Amino acid sequence: MSGMDPGGEAMVGPGGREGANVKPGGDPGAGARPLVVVVTGSECTGKTTLARTLAARYDTAVAAEYSRDYALARGGPLTEADVDPIARGTVRAADAAIAEALRRGRPLAVLDTDLASTLVYAWHYYGGAPAWVQKEARARRGDLYLLCHPDVPWVADPVRDRPHLREQLHALFHQRLVALGARVAHVHGGWTDREARATAAVDALLAARAHP
Numbered sequence: 001m002s003g004m005d006p007g008g009e010a011m012v013g014p015g016g017r018e019g020a021n022v023k024p025g026g027d028p029g030a031g032a033r034p035l036v037v038v039v040t041g042s043e044c045t046g047k048t049t050l051a052r053t054l055a056a057r058y059d060t061a062v063a064a065e066y067s068r069d070y071a072l073a074r075g076g077p078l079t080e081a082d083v084d085p086i087a088r089g090t091v092r093a094a095d096a097a098i099a100e101a102l103r104r105g106r107p108l109a110v111l112d113t114d115l116a117s118t119l120v121y122a123w124h125y126y127g128g129a130p131a132w133v134q135k136e137a138r139a140r141r142g143d144l145y146l147l148c149h150p151d152v153p154w155v156a157d158p159v160r161d162r163p164h165l166r167e168q169l170h171a172l173f174h175q176r177l178v179a180l181g182a183r184v185a186h187v188h189g190g191w192t193d194r195e196a197r198a199t200a201a202v203d204a205l206l207a208a209r210a211h212p
Contacts, residue, residue: 033098033102034060034098034101034102034106034107034108034109035107035108035109035143035144035205035206035209036094036098036108036109036111036142036143036144037054037108037109037110037111037142037143037144037146037202037205038110038111038113038114038116038142038144038145038146039051039054039110039111039112039113039146039148039198040113040114040116040117040145040146040147040148040173040177041147041148041149041150041170041173041187042148042150042166042169042170042172042173043150043166043169044150044152044153044166045148045149045150045152045166045170046148046152046191046194047065047112047113047148048064048065048068048112049191050146050148050187050194050195050198051065051110051111051112052112053195053198054110054198054199054202055110057199058106058107058108058110058202059106060101060104060106060107060108060109060110061096061097061098061100061101061104061106061109061110062097062109062110062111062112063093063094063096063097063109063110063111063112064093064112065112065113066086066089066090066092066093066113067086067089067090067113067117067118067121070082070085070086070089078125080122080125080126083118083122083126083129083130083133084130084133086118087115087118087129087130087132087133087136090113090114090115090117090118091115091136091140093111094111094114094140097109097110097111107206107209108143108202108205108206111142114137114140114142115133115136115137115140116137116141116145116173116176116177116180116182117173118133118137119133119134119137119176120169120172120173120176123172124169124172137180138180138181141180141181141182142182143183143205144183144184144185144201144202144205145177145182145183145184145185146185146187146198146201146202147170147173147174147177147184147185147186147187148187148188148194149170149186149187149188150166150167150169150170151188151189152191152194183205185197185198185200185201187201
């Protein structure tokens, strides 16, 4: 890993390959790729539930949280060497969801976390991240980030290990999104309030595209 956290450069993916077949970013036009809504935040903040709820509400594709599935399959402590495969899997999952939404003619795709999350945890645990991940996180920046606050009960499971650092990690997520120049909507309160806040933010995003 590199200890450098560079600014926004044009993205070239791992091995010199362009990182996405259908990439987020850029100005939408008629027939453009779907808007990308990313549900993000620290552990146990209802991200997966919210991502699935939004995908159902807008009848669109959702990318599952690859890092969680990877950690469960790994069955043991993760190391710095796992950051690269987690990032690659996260990219594949996002590309598949965006392509599916495009195929179905949907105006948006939902991602249950993205490379911003990979960066937060890589820097938190290991003090750095691969240079290609840092570049691609910026190049693939979503159109809207729904930042879930840690104001819901903690529920332990095999891949969660930071109940005492929820606020600290939440701050790191916010800092990362600000550094990426992301559009952020804060999702907090009870479950009904969280869904309402998220839906209002998505509706505003769709309206902005329809009436630029």
